Amino acid sequence: MHDSASEWLAPQPIERAWTLPARCYVDPEFAALERAAVFGASWQLVAHAAQVRGAGDHAVGEAGGVPILVVRGADRVLRALHNVCRHRAGPLAVCDGRGARALVCRYHGWTYALDGALRGAPDMDGAALETDAIRLPAARVAEWQGLVFVAAGAAPPFEDLVAGIDAHIGAHRFADYAFDRRVVYEVACNWKVYVDNFLEGYHLRRVHPGLARALDARRYRTDVAAWHVLQSSPLDAAQGPYGAAGADDEALYWWLWPNTMLNALPGRLQTNRVIPLDAQRCRVEFDYYYAQGTDPRTASKDREFADQVQAEDGAICEAVQRGLASGSYDSGPLNPTQEAGVFRFHELLRAAYRARLGG
Template sequence: MLNRCRPSHLQQDQIMLDIEKYKEIAGVAFTADARNSNAPQGSYYTDPEIHDLELKKVFGYEWNYFCHQSQVPNAGDYKTGEVGGHAVYVIRGKDGDIRAFYNVCQHRGHELLQDAQGNARVVVCPYHAWTYDAEGNLRGAPKMKEVEGFDRSKVKLCQVRCEIVGGFVFLNFSDDAPAFREMCPEFEPIITSMVAEVDKLQFVKQKNYDIKANWKIVTENFLEAYHVEFSGEAHQALGEIIDIETYRFNISGRTIEYTAGGGADDVLPYDKNAEDAFTNTKNAPFHQCFLFPHMTFSIFPGTNMMFVFNMRPNGPERTAEEIIYFTLDGSFSDPTETAEEYVSDSLNPEDISLVEAVHRGLKSKGYQPGRLMVDPEMKEAWGEQFVHHFNTLNLAALTR
């Protein structure tokens, strides 16, 4: 059973919003104070115009996770994908640096790399064989020497801003956005406290899910524990994996950090007393960090894995969810293998069922946004102040 936690320190940045604009988007009952706010209105999640605005002002301005440096370990290794409606790829150069580019040829717009990942000494367009190096320079263009005034040296791929923090590769599509560590100064200290040698993590596996729900609904579901006690066997087990009596949280800027001790041995779906590879101790804590707009980083007690939930919008009514697993040695311990199966095969399917049902409900003419469950001092870790903070950040981005 999910119990109340003892008080925890709350630090929340004051975010200025254009009140008229955000009430038009989120509804008049969503207020700046979480303690007397209702949930946002249904159209906030389902309106295609809001989705398009989010692609531009949220995913087009914030730092977006793309991959991990261990997924492109060698010169020429690349990984492709889509972020916020942009087809992109990252590639490691001969100098060891990882760079990101829009995945489009500068000749007539053909997609360059079509495999999800691989290794390429040079990047060759499949259409007319224009060829680029890992720094984005045009190295070959068949028969273009015959074209008067054509200067190959002036043709370069359009680069995407790319920063690596703790081994995680983040992309940004805005020339005006601050650098990652300036925009998200809280993230690196948190992620380093979770795994001291975080930059040595190795990619193990990734599982992908197509969810019939808006990305904000999926993200909100990860931010609050209010539903854990009531939402199915896997969630009730989660309430035992972590010791809710020791649950603590801290809201700061674009991050929300959660910590708790491990639960009782006899109710866990795996042995939490196995030695923790990150701390070299037993009974290691539950530790989780949310990073706006769309990521959570988690460590379960007694496992040697960090797993990342990445929620990418795929239109206003679908989310491409990725669960990405990392360890320090690139393999799972036996308890971790069992814990991964619990997350992927039990817990996440329950979550998907929940958020898809919420999305269907939000489209109903009969939905009237209800009051968020937030205690007067905003100290209860199972409250919905985290949902409110997330939407405040999102609305601040939409109305900036």
């Protein structure tokens, strides 16, 4: 047990690793701490590259609490501008769009070039305005494998976040996949319960008997990197909802610190973001992409099965949240092999907490 005030905050050896204390999943104080220490200092997935291919194409998003507008400039450079007007904080865009010539604030019409420089402020003649000095602040942006990420605050270099992943992606061409649809779930659990659950295959057989049959569970593996975790499993050719799998076909499940998940099957990518709503609730956003020419029936069967897996995960996560909030439990030991991904996540969380709490 970890009863001394800060012992649980120290780095742990994996053989003796315990989960984070229950209060980290229940207490609004930790939710507030994570807003700055985790979400305010990490890379957030905001768009697919196909949304911002041409000059003026733009997508709205958020990183670390800052509204963001990802926009491709006339110079073809992709930028992540704060979607917050310098006049009185109005929004430049309220939805995704294509081919804008300029960014016009929805409130009083101040107009910015696609690179964020102020171009005009209607009827401001009486004000001493240094138009040249005014521009929308920019955040770091990275385009990778067809996905657009934006950095909030002191996020690590993007290359570190995804180091080594390209080598595993193999024949997948995520950048060429087409968006199919978004599905959003609200789950009555802390966002970390959802990530913990994603990060281990230990629960497969109990919670997802259907999915367990589709995978070759004996060859399920977890590879832990500095800022991401890959779980992978060959598909079982004989059975399951994924049809006749080839000998090399695999299910690949990446988690990227702190809240992005990518699920890849042959010809399919699901991106998944989990967003805290409050200490004990989160929203999960799934975006489905398929290779061009995918049979709509294959896609619809795939979505049906994914809905089922998601319902199974949602139900167990909500039950775990009730357990964590019950006062009956504080912390428990992790399985060093099958929960190595959870361990990595908790180590990164402990490091983020230590930076704020000391210890």
